[in-house]
Amino acid sequence: MTITIVGVGLIGGSMAITLRERGFADRLIGVGRRAVSLDKALSLGLIDEKMDLEEAIEVSDLIVLTVPVDALKEMLPGVLDRITDRQVVIDAGSTKEKFLASIREHPKRSRFVATHPMAGTEYSGPEAAVPGLFDGKCTVFCDVQDSAPDAVELVKRLYETLGMRIVYMNAAAHDLHTAYVSHISHITSFALALTVLEKEKEDKAIFELASGGFESTVRLAKSSPDMWVPVFRQNKENVLDVLTEMIHQLSHMKELLVKEDFDNVYKLIQQSNEIKRIIK
């Protein structure tokens, strides 16, 4: 099968490596705006060749769009305009509702399958691509009733080849859920990094004692604004809801500390320990 990856970075590149290794793809074409990035992907062997988008669409069975969600929204109608009824297009974006609404009436809507593989690291670009990134993780299929059964079937096989578990969800639920279990984690990491970096301006040695706990909570603050600003833009309402609740929880904790109400601080920590039920 010939697959085009548009945006050969962490996600697209890791897909490329794994799909080739496992015999799903036999020709991999890379498309991208940044020539440097594309040449890197070529020299790393992630893709076999690079092409313009139009050219690549013509020769591909499957087109995988792994670009930031703003670019995705802009690009998708044009891609659908050019495909036949035997081709399939997928995305890997972290938000769904806004851009799905923008192609709702498109005559080729059914050739598109909206997916979100929930895997990644805080790194980006083709150098960050690794085989096995998706193994055992979950991927979300959104609004599959709007996609053709044969297209869904093909994309299911693709994700099964990547070793992923498939979860079905409508776009609205997906965007709400990812705001809670992904987007807010990034915002708190960014804020934590800013808090400590701010302190560093007056106290150069502030990081001397940073250890594992700090590293794990702040790790996501290495994530690229090119990916995350579009996510926050497109999922603004949900992100604001969670962010408001997060600020409320921190303010509540602060209030209890100010009042020295340590019994209730104890109870809150005990409640938060409930998370053991979720993460092992």
Added chain:
Amino acid sequence: MTITIVGVGLIGGSMAITLRERGFADRLIGVGRRAVSLDKALSLGLIDEKMDLEEAIEVSDLIVLTVPVDALKEMLPGVLDRITDRQVVIDAGSTKEKFLASIREHPKRSRFVATHPMAGTEYSGPEAAVPGLFDGKCTVFCDVQDSAPDAVELVKRLYETLGMRIVYMNAAAHDLHTAYVSHISHITSFALALTVLEKEKEDKAIFELASGGFESTVRLAKSSPDMWVPVFRQNKENVLDVLTEMIHQLSHMKELLVKEDFDNVYKLIQQSNEIKRIIK
């Protein structure tokens, strides 16, 4: 050397294993309030025998207090009352200023060395003890000018045996720095866990998409309130300062999202990416 560990949990237990393995200790005595915990430590082979505190002090060269910082503050004067000028006492507490003030005038102050090995996991109790927990990490020695040189020398050898790098700092600086690079990470993890657990009450499936990023930012929310409430009590002022700044950062992010000022969101994320300089 005979060493007594008071509170044989994650830290005390891990010290015990490693100090025995590396030939620093040849007799390890456990002391603790909870008989179940102590019997567990005995059956795991962390300690050779259990004793009452008074009894244990009499036969030990070194007494290691790895109890929550409130218990430490309460217990320390009584321990110092009972030791001779050839014995040494250390702690491993996450805060220093408050309890050091409470023993400032103690006639045996110089036999005490205040230390904080910056290592740990989100687990607690003797079952959580592991060898090599401290390897390559840093430990803080506070206010060493108040300890006798021979006591400091012994404790240096102990931490070098554990494989730790020693950092010297006064108690006030220690408490400020740990508020920034440790205590606030725990508070944000607790708050994040509470935020999502709160949502789960109305939406049972909210955790279905939780992936690596969520797990790393929320991992510390598994930490015990028995350890952390005393830390927040004793380091209240510093923790409140950082918490206020953290709420400010999150509120600023919220304000920018509300205004759809995504250029400045982009700039903030770029600034937070600076953290790459600190964590690799």
